[in-house]
Structure formats: C-alpha cells, structure tokens
Amino acid sequence: MNTFFSADYVVPVTSKAVKNGIVEITDDGVIVGVYPPDHPNLLGRTINRKKGMIVPGFVNTHCHLELSHMAGVIPKHTGLIPFLQQVISMRTVNEDQIQKAMKAADRQLYNNGVVAVGDHVNTGISAAVKAHSNIHYHTFVEVLGFEPEAAAQILAAARETALLFKNTTSITAHAPYSVSKELFRLLNEEAVMSKMPLSVHNQESEEENRLFRYKAGQFLDFYRALGRDISGFKAQARNSLQTFMSYLSPEIPVLLVHNTFSSSKDIYFIERQGRNVSWCFCPNANLYIEGVIPKLRNFMTYPHKITLGTDSLASNDRLCLLSELKTLHKHFPELLFGETIKWATLNGAQFLGIAEKYGSLEVGKAPGLNLLTHSNGVGITPDTEVVRLI
Known part of the structure; x- marks a missing residue:
C-alpha cells in the first residue's frame, strides 16, 4: 500500500516548492507523485502530515x-x-x-x-x-x-x-x-x-x-x-x-x-x-x-x-x-x-x-525523504533538524 506524506512545503529540487504538498511513495520508496493539496488523487487517502519541509535524501x-x-x-x-x-x-x-x-x-x-x-x-x-x-x-x-x-x-x-x-x-x-x-x-x-x-x-x-x-x-x-x-x-x-x-x-x-x-x-x-x-x-x-x-x-x-x-x-x-x-x-x-x-x-x-x-523528488526515483523541522517557509533556521522519513 502506498504512503502519502505532506508538509508545509515539499521541495522537489527540480521544480518549485509545493506549499502544503503531498508526496506519494510505494513500499519500496519509489515516488509515484508530488501533488498540490487539492489534487484529485488524494480523495479518501490517509495523509501523514508533518510540520516543516520535505526534501530528498x-x-x-x-x-x-x-x-x-x-x-x-x-x-x-x-x-x-x-x-x-x-x-x-x-x-x-x-x-x-x-x-x-x-x-x-x-x-x-x-x-x-x-x-x-x-x-x-x-x-x-x-x-x-x-x-x-x-x-x-x-x-x-x-x-x-x-x-x-x-x-x-x-x-x-x-x-x-x-x-x-x-x-x-x-x-x-x-x-x-x-x-x-x-x-x-x-x-x-x-x-x-x-x-x-x-x-x-x-x-x-x-x-x-x-x-x-x-x-x-x-x-x-x-x-x-x-x-x-x-x-x-x-x-x-x-x-x-x-x-x-x-x-x-x-x-x-x-x-x-x-x-x-x-x-x-x-x-x-x-x-x-x-x-x-x-x-x-x-x-x-x-x-x-x-x-x-x-x-x-x-x-x-x-x-x-x-x-x-x-x-x-x-x-x-x-x-x-x-x-x-x-x-x-x-x-x-x-x-x-x-x-x-x-x-x-x-x-x-x-x-x-x-x-x-x-537527488530529487521525481516520479520513478527512490531518493529517500527527509523532513526538515523548524523551517521558515522554504528556508532553514538555526533550529532546523533533519528527520529521516524513509
């Protein structure tokens, strides 16, 4: 079963950061999609919501x-x-x-x-x-x-x-x-x-x-x-x-x-x-x-x-x-x-x-997911810490 992670911002690296974005991944960590919060693929899905930024490994x-x-x-x-x-x-x-x-x-x-x-x-x-x-x-x-x-x-x-x-x-x-x-x-x-x-x-x-x-x-x-x-x-x-x-x-x-x-x-x-x-x-x-x-x-x-x-x-x-x-x-x-x-x-x-x-959050890749906490918009602070999600 695929997992959905959301954060204040998702930073794909190869494209603009997505505010309140969602990343869908398989059990093997392969990215299925990076979505805006109103995407139809998210209807009825359980979202793991986090505070901060999601970035690649x-x-x-x-x-x-x-x-x-x-x-x-x-x-x-x-x-x-x-x-x-x-x-x-x-x-x-x-x-x-x-x-x-x-x-x-x-x-x-x-x-x-x-x-x-x-x-x-x-x-x-x-x-x-x-x-x-x-x-x-x-x-x-x-x-x-x-x-x-x-x-x-x-x-x-x-x-x-x-x-x-x-x-x-x-x-x-x-x-x-x-x-x-x-x-x-x-x-x-x-x-x-x-x-x-x-x-x-x-x-x-x-x-x-x-x-x-x-x-x-x-x-x-x-x-x-x-x-x-x-x-x-x-x-x-x-x-x-x-x-x-x-x-x-x-x-x-x-x-x-x-x-x-x-x-x-x-x-x-x-x-x-x-x-x-x-x-x-x-x-x-x-x-x-x-x-x-x-x-x-x-x-x-x-x-x-x-x-x-x-x-x-x-x-x-x-x-x-x-x-x-x-x-x-x-x-x-x-x-x-x-x-x-x-x-x-x-x-x-x-x-x-x-x-x-x-290196980036793109469909078909398995780059790992990191959560950067205590962020400031799309930016880090002296208090930011890294939490490995996968």
Missing part, C-alpha cells in the same frame, strides 16, 4: 569513513600540515576499534538523512561496512606518491584495493602535494578507460600554493620529516590547481574538494578551459582545520556545479549535511535555500552518476 560527496576512530582526537585550528601529521600518526590502531567507529559513523550518516556518499579510502578496511550499509557508496581509492619512479607500482596497488569493494569505485589522486605528475598522468589514463569520475583535495591550505609557486613553505619540512625525496619537483610559478589540472583530460568529471584557498584566477582558469568540474565544499571541516571557509561568491560567478561534503570525523563534529547547510547560510545569509538544497542533493547525485535514482 542528502548526497554527501566527500567523506573518509576509515578515519572515524579519530573523532574528537585532533585539536581544532591546527592548520592543514599539523593535521595531516596527526592523521598519519593515528591511522594504525586496533582494527576492531576502527570497524566499530566506522559502523557508528555509517549509522550517523543514515540517521542524518544521507542516502549516498562519495567516500575516500587508502585501504580496504571499510569494505565490509559498506557492503552491509543501507547507504549507496561510491568509493574513491586515493593514491599517494611524489616519487616519479614509483607511479606504476602505486597505481597497481590501488587497483588491488579497489577490487575489495563491491560498490562502484574510482582510483583517484589524494592531493596535488602528494601525487607526482607521472602518477597524475597514469590516473588520467585510468579514468579515461574506466569512465569513472575523479575526486581531488584542492587548495585546502595556502601552503599548497606556496609549494607549487615557489617550492617553499611548510610542505618542505613535512616531506623531510616523512623522509620523502622531492628533489625532482620544480617550482611551477603558478598555483597547484593550474598545475595539476593540465595533467588531466578536459572531459573527465573531476570533483575539486575544499577549495579554501582557490583564487578568482584559479576559478577563471577552470572556466576558460571548459573543464568538467564540480566544486565540493566542506565548510565545517575547513573551520575545524584552518578556521576559514572558501570565498563562496567567487565560485558562483560561473555555472560549474557545487556539491557538499562532511569530510571525516577527524575534522568535523558531525557527519550531517544539514549542519553544512546551516554553516553556509550563517556565513552567507544572501544564499537561497532553493539553490543550496541542490548542492546537498541533485548536484552530488549527478556527479556520482546516480541521479536516475537519487
């Missing part, structure tokens, strides 16, 4: 499930390089502890209305959790290696890791500062062949740009402490984004994550080259690590799509896209919820290639 395009055991461990506002050093030092702990933390994080994502995740891994440790989850996972297997001679070996190891996952996978670069141009070129060939998207941490720290422009700054000490030889790396006299994107084919879908220190020139560079790029923002993680968030208005000048992520519990207090939306609306009060809800739903689904099922 959230799509989190950037997470690190395998770092969940680090929740609350790393202090805030350390800056990126000290943060990375602590992550490296804390990765090797009891596997049972890691598994328990990942299961709890998966439940937290689910309870916070997330239906799909772009999750980033360096190992296969999260495979079992994902195989038993109600969430759709696309796993990005990250490679790291600044030594050119190791590129082929690193890619081969990543392919072995990707085979451990039953969900869809991509092999991708961790970040410009951790991947050689030779490895980037191999990743480009892999992406062209597999027709899978890439996801790259981008300009999360100004130190990344200093490294690429001048071969100077804290990253040199970072490599030295790790015993890494970067003698082959030369200063590029331009920011990291403008350097590494030249190693990738223009048609490959690339998610650029964080972008905290991307300049207007960097953004224009992407626009001018006609790149197939989406920008992913994780504002709460940016505030946690660096204490700043990207200059969002600069990114909205051009038509590239925006998505949202939570990053990991090592750099965030919650795995909740509503919390990310609240932070954005607090810092940029001129934003309209009718636009930002796309960032948390449809845009992410389109990037991950799952928009035929997720």
Whole structure:
C-alpha cells in the first residue's frame, strides 16, 4: 500500500516548492507523485502530515569513513600540515576499534538523512561496512606518491584495493602535494578507460600554493620529516590547481574538494578551459582545520556545479549535511535555500552518476525523504533538524 506524506512545503529540487504538498511513495520508496493539496488523487487517502519541509535524501560527496576512530582526537585550528601529521600518526590502531567507529559513523550518516556518499579510502578496511550499509557508496581509492619512479607500482596497488569493494569505485589522486605528475598522468589514463569520475583535495591550505609557486613553505619540512625525496619537483610559478589540472583530460568529471584557498584566477582558469568540474565544499571541516571557509561568491560567478561534503570525523563534529547547510547560510545569509538544497542533493547525485535514482523528488526515483523541522517557509533556521522519513 502506498504512503502519502505532506508538509508545509515539499521541495522537489527540480521544480518549485509545493506549499502544503503531498508526496506519494510505494513500499519500496519509489515516488509515484508530488501533488498540490487539492489534487484529485488524494480523495479518501490517509495523509501523514508533518510540520516543516520535505526534501530528498542528502548526497554527501566527500567523506573518509576509515578515519572515524579519530573523532574528537585532533585539536581544532591546527592548520592543514599539523593535521595531516596527526592523521598519519593515528591511522594504525586496533582494527576492531576502527570497524566499530566506522559502523557508528555509517549509522550517523543514515540517521542524518544521507542516502549516498562519495567516500575516500587508502585501504580496504571499510569494505565490509559498506557492503552491509543501507547507504549507496561510491568509493574513491586515493593514491599517494611524489616519487616519479614509483607511479606504476602505486597505481597497481590501488587497483588491488579497489577490487575489495563491491560498490562502484574510482582510483583517484589524494592531493596535488602528494601525487607526482607521472602518477597524475597514469590516473588520467585510468579514468579515461574506466569512465569513472575523479575526486581531488584542492587548495585546502595556502601552503599548497606556496609549494607549487615557489617550492617553499611548510610542505618542505613535512616531506623531510616523512623522509620523502622531492628533489625532482620544480617550482611551477603558478598555483597547484593550474598545475595539476593540465595533467588531466578536459572531459573527465573531476570533483575539486575544499577549495579554501582557490583564487578568482584559479576559478577563471577552470572556466576558460571548459573543464568538467564540480566544486565540493566542506565548510565545517575547513573551520575545524584552518578556521576559514572558501570565498563562496567567487565560485558562483560561473555555472560549474557545487556539491557538499562532511569530510571525516577527524575534522568535523558531525557527519550531517544539514549542519553544512546551516554553516553556509550563517556565513552567507544572501544564499537561497532553493539553490543550496541542490548542492546537498541533485548536484552530488549527478556527479556520482546516480541521479536516475537519487537527488530529487521525481516520479520513478527512490531518493529517500527527509523532513526538515523548524523551517521558515522554504528556508532553514538555526533550529532546523533533519528527520529521516524513509
């Protein structure tokens, strides 16, 4: 028997919000219709009426499930390089502890209305959790290696890791500062062949740009402490984004994550080259690590799509896209919820290639239903909470 949910507003995402609208769904969560309150299909129906807004399930395009055991461990506002050093030092702990933390994080994502995740891994440790989850996972297997001679070996190891996952996978670069141009070129060939998207941490720290422009700054000490030889790396006299994107084919879908220190020139560079790029923002993680968030208005000048992520519990207090939306609306009060809800739903689904099922309230889809309480018309407030309906 089909179920009918109503709220003050139903927000389909692909069309205008419906005041006092009703969503009809099957037992399997497939949408049969989105109706105005006077629609003839509603005669004699039992309506589950709610206060607030009904929106599709959230799509989190950037997470690190395998770092969940680090929740609350790393202090805030350390800056990126000290943060990375602590992550490296804390990765090797009891596997049972890691598994328990990942299961709890998966439940937290689910309870916070997330239906799909772009999750980033360096190992296969999260495979079992994902195989038993109600969430759709696309796993990005990250490679790291600044030594050119190791590129082929690193890619081969990543392919072995990707085979451990039953969900869809991509092999991708961790970040410009951790991947050689030779490895980037191999990743480009892999992406062209597999027709899978890439996801790259981008300009999360100004130190990344200093490294690429001048071969100077804290990253040199970072490599030295790790015993890494970067003698082959030369200063590029331009920011990291403008350097590494030249190693990738223009048609490959690339998610650029964080972008905290991307300049207007960097953004224009992407626009001018006609790149197939989406920008992913994780504002709460940016505030946690660096204490700043990207200059969002600069990114909205051009038509590239925006998505949202939570990053990991090592750099965030919650795995909740509503919390990310609240932070954005607090810092940029001129934003309209009718636009930002796309960032948390449809845009992410389109990037991950799952928009035929997720991201909007359209007939035939099964995107999940979230109720956003304590809303203000078609808008959220500091008191808004998410309740998962299905």
